[in-house]
Amino acid sequence: MKKNLFGYTLSALEDEMVSLGEKRFRATQLFQWMYGKNVYDFDSMTDMSKSFRSLLGEQYECVLPSIHTEQVAKDGTIKLLLNMSDGAKVETVLMRYDYGNAICVSSEVGCSMGCAFCASGLLKKERNLTAAEMIGEVLVMNARLAEVGERVSHIVVMGTGEPFDNYDEVSKFIHIANEPKGLGIGARHITVSTCGIVPGIERYANEGIQVNLAISLHAPNTEIRSALMPINRHYPLETLLPAVKDYVEKSGRRVTFEYILIKGVNDREEDAKELCERLAGILCYVNLIPLNPVPEKPFERSEPTTTRRFAEYLNAHGVNCTVRKEWGTGIDAACGQLRAKAKKEENHGQ
Numbered sequence: 600m601k602k603n604l605f606g607y608t609l610s611a612l613e614d615e616m617v618s619l620g621e622k623r624f625r626a627t628q629l630f631q632w633m634y635g636k637n638v639y640d641f642d643s644m645t646d647m648s649k650s651f652r653s654l655l656g657e658q659y660e661c662v663l664p665s666i667h668t669e670q671v672a673k674d675g676t677i678k679l680l681l682n683m684s685d686g687a688k689v690e691t692v693l694m695r696y697d698y699g700n701a702i703c704v705s706s707e708v709g710c711s712m713g714c715a716f717c718a719s720g721l722l723k724k725e726r727n728l729t730a731a732e733m734i735g736e737v738l739v740m741n742a743r744l745a746e747v748g749e750r751v752s753h754i755v756v757m758g759t760g761e762p763f764d765n766y767d768e769v770s771k772f773i774h775i776a777n778e779p780k781g782l783g784i785g786a787r788h789i790t791v792s793t794c795g796i797v798p799g800i801e802r803y804a805n806e807g808i809q810v811n812l813a814i815s816l817h818a819p820n821t822e823i824r825s826a827l828m829p830i831n832r833h834y835p836l837e838t839l840l841p842a843v844k845d846y847v848e849k850s851g852r853r854v855t856f857e858y859i860l861i862k863g864v865n866d867r868e869e870d871a872k873e874l875c876e877r878l879a880g881i882l883c884y885v886n887l888i889p890l891n892p893v894p895e896k897p898f899e900r901s902e903p904t905t906t907r908r909f910a911e912y913l914n915a916h917g918v919n920c921t922v923r924k925e926w927g928t929g930i931d932a933a934c935g936q937l938r939a940k941a942k943k944e945e946n947h948g949q
């Protein structure tokens with residue numbers, strides 16, 4: 600089987616070139632063609648000898664996903680359902696902010712974390728995505744944006760899947776994305792979001808590049824969190840928050856807590872109070888997210904006044920927070936919805 604070149608970090612590709620009896624700079628040449636010029640056909644890489652190009656063609660390939668479905672919302676949000684080479688379907692979303700174009704990358708095909716409010720968890724994990732496939736998500740979106748003279752400027756690994764359940768491939772992906780000769784996206788423009796896999800957070804603290812960390816918290820106490828997120832039974836808040844503190848100390852980076860507001864579940868004043876007490880002393884920022892309701896799930900979005908009051912309480916009690924801008928109105932906005940829909944259609948067709 601041919602190896603997909605998008606799965607190599609620059610240093611791994613240099614080692615690969617040396618193993619072929621070539622000079623290390625061949626890797627830089629390949630990166631320049633693939634990421635600098637978007638040329639993926641070895642025959643067109645004219646600064647390399649014909650014999651080397653044919654050797655590359657025998658052993659390697661540059662494979663990108665194809666677009667299965669595309670939805671574009673009025674606010675410019677683009678949601679793609681991508682076909683991987685084995686037929687696996689993966690969602691990737693582009694959100695347009697004042698500061699740039701942020702892509703939300705999926706890290707697994709399906710997810711087994713079972714968060715009660717999440718559409719992605721409706722379809723269990725089938726497999727990990729490779730670094731090459733995650734790079735593919737960005738490159739396909741870049742090709743789509745090139746039509747309007749733009750490109751992806753920020754990456755959040757926050758789509759379907761738990762990134763730290765697929766640590767090695769996600770780590771490789773981050774390094775290729777951050778590599779100036781690769782996608783060239785600054786570390787501070789890359790965020791990985793975990794539902795709270797503590798060993799992953801500990802490893803991430805030692806990753807050596809200044810990427811951001813976000814924690815899907817969604818609850819002020821263990822009781823509510825365990826009801827919403829089964830991972831809390833393995834890594835309860837009492838274990839998770841010290842690991843986050845440790846990450847902040849080691850990295851010097853502020854951490855983001857994601858908190859989806861769910862009507863009557865985690866949006867009361869007592870929840871806001873408890874949340875402030877929990878987060879006291881942690882260098883952090885809370886991103887309050889209005890719930891995207893999923894028809895198969897029993898949860899409702901908090902009222903706008905409740906959301907506003909919750910945010911005001913946090914800000915007044917020393918916890919910086921904002922309410923996340925709504926995006927993707929009019930399309931299947933909740934993460935995982937488009938993929939679930941396509942699966943349903945496939946099953947009907949069988």
Ligand code: SF4
Binds near residue numbers: 714761794
């Ligand atoms: S919220 Fe994230 S971790 Fe939880 S089930 Fe959905 S995709 Fe998985």
